[in-house]
Amino acid sequence: MRHSIVLIALHRLALLSLLLVVSTASLAETKDYTITAPDGVTIAVQESGDPDGQPVILIHGLLGSHLSWEAQVRSPELQGYRLITYDLRGHGLSGKPGEAEAYTDGRRWADELAAVISASNAHNPVLVGWSLGAAVITNYLAAYGDDRIAGALYVGGVIELQPDQIVAHPEVYQGLGSPDLRTHLDAERAFLALCFQTQPDAATFQRLLANAALASPTMQDAVPSMTISIAEGLGAARKPMLLLYGAQDALVQPEPSVARAEVLNSHIRSRMYSESGHAPFLEEVDRFNRDLSVFVDEVTQP
Known part of the structure; x- marks a missing residue:
């Protein structure tokens, strides 16, 4: 009898180990490909999760890449969705045009997102934009509407690039545009540190810092002049929109940003994370992933 119990226990342990291996493998599986934006820029796209699930397109912010969303892409709670990330122009593995117009023209960022939606055949996706990524969504809404x-x-989210909504850090932003490499890299490190009220672990911070160093200097210099068609985009949207901010945000002013958005669109809902800075999806991961899942289910259920 005792021998049988031991055999059953060993069998269960082996089964559990197999399930863990399969689960880890499924989390690691990623589909990588490139598309071409209408202006010829090559865009790196990544997919994970359930290929037949509800599409969720995650758009990173300034100096980021698809790696910004690792806590979502690797979350077991979100694996039922089709998770699509991509590197914005001038970032990560995507093309880095040398002319400023490729970054100051907000329509180009909108066309890029539209190309990702089309090439990935993402039907009725939920768009998630962090910081600059929110401005990209606004420009997409202005150019294409919200029917799709x-x-x-x-x-x-960056609502507008206005002094009352963006916290002033003149030395940091001047440093990002500096031709001196030391000054430039130090400014990137300072900018990244400002993204968090609670700093990530050392390995994550170092990875994100290396990620930032891949970003185009031309883009960093030009993006503060990016056009954002807020009235035609965010203001005209009628599909559900939720704004999440960290109350301790050191880069974007939460209250003026929400107030401006609500003036333009009374349908907008907002939520504040009291313990987070500029990156609630990394600082309060479990809460954010739950809120994301609830929002996706709410807006996609018939």
């Missing part, structure tokens, strides 16, 4: 999306979630 289910809803949009802004995280620490």
Whole structure:
């Protein structure tokens, strides 16, 4: 009898180990490909999760890449969705045009997102934009409307590049545009540190810092002049929109940003994470992933 119990226990342990291996493998599986934006820029796209699930397109912010969303892409709670990330122009593995117009023209960022939606054949996706990524969604809405999306979630979103909404850090932003490499890299490190009220672990911070160093200097210098068609985009949207901000955000002013958005669109909902800075999806991961899942289910259920 005792021998049988031991055999059953060993069998269960082996089964559990197999399930863990399969689960880890499924989380690691990623589909990588490139597309071409209408202006010829090559865009790196990544997919994970359930290929037959509800599409969720995650758009990173300034100096980021698809790696910004690792806590979502690797979350077991979100594996039922089709998770699509991509590197914005001038970032990560995507093309880095040398002319400023490729970054100051907000329509080009909108066309890029439209190309990702089309090439990935993402039907009725939920758009999630962090910081600069929110401005990309706004420009997409202005150019294409919201007929082809289910809803949009802004995280620490840039509503407008206006002094009352963006916290002034003149030395940091001047340093990002500096031709001196030391000054430039130090400014990137300072900018990244400002993204968090609670700093990530050392390995994550170092990875994100290396990620930032891949970003185009031309883009960093030009993006503060990016056009954002807010009235025609965010203001005209009728699909569900949720704005999430960290109350301790050191880069974007949460209250003026939400107030400006609500003036333009009374349908907008907002939520504040009291313990987070500019990156709630990394600082309060479990809460954010739950809120994301709830929002996606709310806006996609018939």
